[in-house]
Amino acid sequence: MAYTGRSLDAILRDILRDIRNLQAEADIGPDSDNYIRSAAVASAIEGLYQKLAWLYRQIFADTADEEELLHTAGLRGVVLKAPVAATGTAALKGTPGVELLLGATLKHVITGELFTAKASAKIGTESTASVLVEAQTVGVALNDLTGALIITSPPLGMDANAMFIGKTTGGEDQEKIESLRARYLDLIRTPPAGGTEPDYRRWALEVEGVADAKVIPKRRGGGTVDVVITASTGTPSAEVIAACLAHIQSLCSVIVDVWVYAPTIRTVDATAKIELAPDFTMADVQAAAQKAYNVLLGALKPGETLKRSQIEAMINNLAGVLDRAVTTPASNVSASDDPKVIGWIRPGTITLGLL
Numbered sequence: 192m193a194y195t196g197r198s199l200d201a202i203l204r205d206i207l208r209d210i211r212n213l214q215a216e217a218d219i220g221p222d223s224d225n226y227i228r229s230a231a232v233a234s235a236i237e238g239l240y241q242k243l244a245w246l247y248r249q250i251f252a253d254t255a256d257e258e259e260l261l262h263t264a265g266l267r268g269v270v271l272k273a274p275v276a277a278t279g280t281a282a283l284k285g286t287p288g289v290e291l292l293l294g295a296t297l298k299h300v301i302t303g304e305l306f307t308a309k310a311s312a313k314i315g316t317e318s319t320a321s322v323l324v325e326a327q328t329v330g331v332a333l334n335d336l337t338g339a340l341i342i343t344s345p346p347l348g349m350d351a352n353a354m355f356i357g358k359t360t361g362g363e364d365q366e367k368i369e370s371l372r373a374r375y376l377d378l379i380r381t382p383p384a385g386g387t388e389p390d391y392r393r394w395a396l397e398v399e400g401v402a403d404a405k406v407i408p409k410r411r412g413g414g415t416v417d418v419v420i421t422a423s424t425g426t427p428s429a430e431v432i433a434a435c436l437a438h439i440q441s442l443c444s445v446i447v448d449v450w451v452y453a454p455t456i457r458t459v460d461a462t463a464k465i466e467l468a469p470d471f472t473m474a475d476v477q478a479a480a481q482k483a484y485n486v487l488l489g490a491l492k493p494g495e496t497l498k499r500s501q502i503e504a505m506i507n508n509l510a511g512v513l514d515r516a517v518t519t520p521a522s523n524v525s526a527s528d529d530p531k532v533i534g535w536i537r538p539g540t541i542t543l544g545l546l
Contacts, residue, residue: 194247196240203233252375257368264375271371274329275400277362278309278428281324281340285314285349291342297324297353300339304328314349321356323430331424334362361428363400370402386445394439395420395451400431405454405493407533415448419493419533426453426535454493454535459524461502461541463517471511477543479509488538497524497536506543514546 206229207219219225248254252263261271283291295308305327312322324340326333340353374396381389388406395404395418402423410417420427420435427435436451443449461484467473483505491497499522506515527534 194244196244197237199233199237202236202240203230206233252372252379260368260372260375264371267375267378269371269375269378271368272363272366272397272399274365275361275363275431276326276329277331277333277336277359278323278325278430279306279336279359280321280356281306281308281353282356283312283314283320283322283342283349283353284318285320285345287314287316287318289314289346289348291320291322291346291349296327296343297340298343299336300341302333302336304333304336305343306340326359326362329362330364331362334359334424360426361400361422361431363402363423386443386447391416391418391439391443391449394442395435398431398435398438400427401435403492405533411448411450414446415450417533418449418451419454420451421454421493421535425537426456452533454533455527457524457526457534457536458539459488459497459520459536460539461517462519462544463502463506463515463541464544464546465506465512465516466514466546468511468513473543473545476509476511479511480506480541480543483509484541485538488536491526491536493533493535494526495536496526499523502541516546 207226210217210225210229211219217225219229245256249256249259252260255263264270281297290311290313291308293308293311297306297308298304299306306324307327309323309325312320314320336359337355337357340355342349342351342353345351374393377389377393381387381393383390383393388408391406392404395401395406400422401420403421405419407417407419409415418435418439420432422428422431432451432453436449439449439451463480465476467476484502487501487505488497497520499517499520502520503515503517506512506517524536525534526536
């Protein structure tokens with residue numbers, strides 16, 4: 192049975208009752224000395240009850256406060272994952288043979304954010320080269336950056352203007368306490384067993400930059416394990432994937448062919464026609480629909496199918512919608528049309544019109 196402390200009023204009432212039982216003519220009115228002294232004692236006792244209630248909550252990982260949970264989980268090696276910097280590939284131009292050194296600094300033209308070259312890069316015979324760069328500021332805020340870069344101190348013969356190839360990926364914020372709580376509870380519920388399916392998922396989630404993991408044993412035959420990992424804002428960077436594979440291989444005690452990779456993104460747009468309720472505008476409902484659509488599809492995990500009925504139910508629940516007719520997608524949407532590919536449905540744009 193859960194522990195429940197007593198309220199100040201209940202404690203005070205019992206003290207006054209006991210005084211009256213011991214001395215029938217005792218004055219226990221609000222202005223009496225007995226009441227004032229009893230109120231002071233009741234307040235102190237209530238504090239003890241509150242302390243006991245707090246201690247009771249710290250016993251269990253699912254109710255413990257942050258500081259106590261960090262202490263308890265740390266004893267089992269479960270610690271908060273540090274933030275991760277976003278990475279990207281920059282295209283360089285210049286005279287063949289000119290080399291950009293490891294540690295060179297590049298600045299994003301629009302945001303002013305600084306990036307550091309993670310390796311040296313030599314301009315090739317076609318007067319171009321590419322180099323992996325890492326943001327000097329950690330966190331998800333620098334994911335999905337594109338566009339031009341400036342090399343702050345370009346070597347002689349190299350163009351100071353560079354350009355991202357694709358988008359930056361892999362940035363992660365400091366792990367939230369509830370994420371650590373979930374990992375610790377998972378460790379308690381499914382103790383390490385030397386290479387079972389829960390072990391692989393737990394090992395993957397220990398890696399900084401990994402927000403979730405799907406384990407698929409024997410997908411490529413006996414003795415194989417596929418681990419599909421995701422980041423909190425999409426797919427992880429190649430560096431996070433490599434770190435996750437190395438971490439799993441360092442802990443796995445059996446000989447297994449392990450693959451770690453990100454799912455293939457499948458962005459799904461939707462259209463629907465609705466009947467508006469009086470006093471509602473299409474603009475208001477459209478904005479609410481996009482938020483709800485992002486939440487609905489954002490909750491899907493790699494390999495999961497998007498049900499058309501889920502979109503219908505989501506639109507039905509919007510304030511201001513009297514009726515609806517989803518036009519696209521025309522049916523359920525699978526995560527991938529290719530059984531060899533692990534797909535991951537992500538939200539695109541939902542567009543509403545009038546019935």
